[in-house]
Amino acid sequence: MLAYKLYEHTPISEKYVIVIYKEIINDGFVITALMSSKTGKIKGDVIWKKK
Secondary structure, eight states: OEEEEEESOOSSSSEEEEEEEEEETTEEEEEEEEEESOGGGOOOOOOOOOO
16 A cells, blocks of 8 residues: 655655555554655556455
8 A cells, every 4th residue: 555645845845655554354564664745756557356
């Protein structure tokens, strides 16, 4: 799953924090996180499917 939040005031400029995470029932974990000026740069496809 992917989540993002806009931070208007950062030391470098307005940025989105983008977090890729996995949820399992009532638990979850972060896979990776990054900062970007645009959310449209994040593109993806389904890599893993549930068996």
